[in-house]
Amino acid sequence: MPFILPFAELEVGQHLYWQLGNYKIHGQVFLSSWVVIGALLALVVVGTRKLERDPRGVQNLLEFLWDYIRELAREQIGEKAYRDWLPFIGTLFLFVFVSNWGGALIPWKLIHLPSGELGAPTADINTTVALALLVSLAYFYAGLSRKGLRYFEYYVEPTPIMVPFKIIEDFTKPLSLSFRLFGNILADELVVAVLAFLVPLIVPLPAMFLGLFTSAIQALIFATLAAYYIGEAVHEEHH
């Protein structure tokens, strides 16, 4: 069903296909993710070039971010294990955050693609599912490496009746994690596009600000939940 709006030109379900072996991949997602990754790398490299005792400018921003992410990780994972997982949580948070805001703030429309459109990489289900599966792998690895096979005690606590629910939980965790992020970001883009279609001036602005706010919250939630799942896996029961 073609559904192309004249002003916002929202093209859900249309992609710039690249052929890679037997797979078709969504080229526009790769392009915008590379922009996001490049921006993050540039920020970090510039911020750590000349380290000073009194942080100023970019270094100050990076130290603030590091503090923020450390607090987040320490609160969820706990004092003992959070150092190992700080880089993972930080990368997830920054990538999701910059993707969400980049999708809204960078004027992608200036770049014309033969098909599909550039936008937030997280508005594509493949990106979010990949991130969520990474989180699943991470918490299994965290639990198994810290506790060995005792990790599976978690499945029979407090009673063995919980086993099926805990197994289902392992599947619903990545499902809800990916759908939440994907749905929220796509919904923000859709709301702005529909409002811009109805009234092209001023009226979409509040929806855009709400979109920026919810995308920031979604990045925070993604990182918090990832940290929480890892924390749950490494948590030691005190009997």
Added chain:
Amino acid sequence: MDSITSAASVLAAGLAVGLGAIGPGIGQGNAAGSAVEGIARQPEAEGKIRGTLLLSLAFMEALTIYGLVVALVLLFANPFAG
């Protein structure tokens, strides 16, 4: 896509979001009400309450978003379009 399929899809998309919004709406109202109560009782805890409230609101919102995802699939990537 024949007309009956598209009519059913559009109707179902509307229902998915509309019905999905009821529960989280009630839940978010309850949560926000309790948070206001908490702040009124203990104004110094406002920061902590606000943080927790925002996080839990986003969790509830996710439920409506699932409905929205179903609606979007029906509208833009309909598996029954055939």
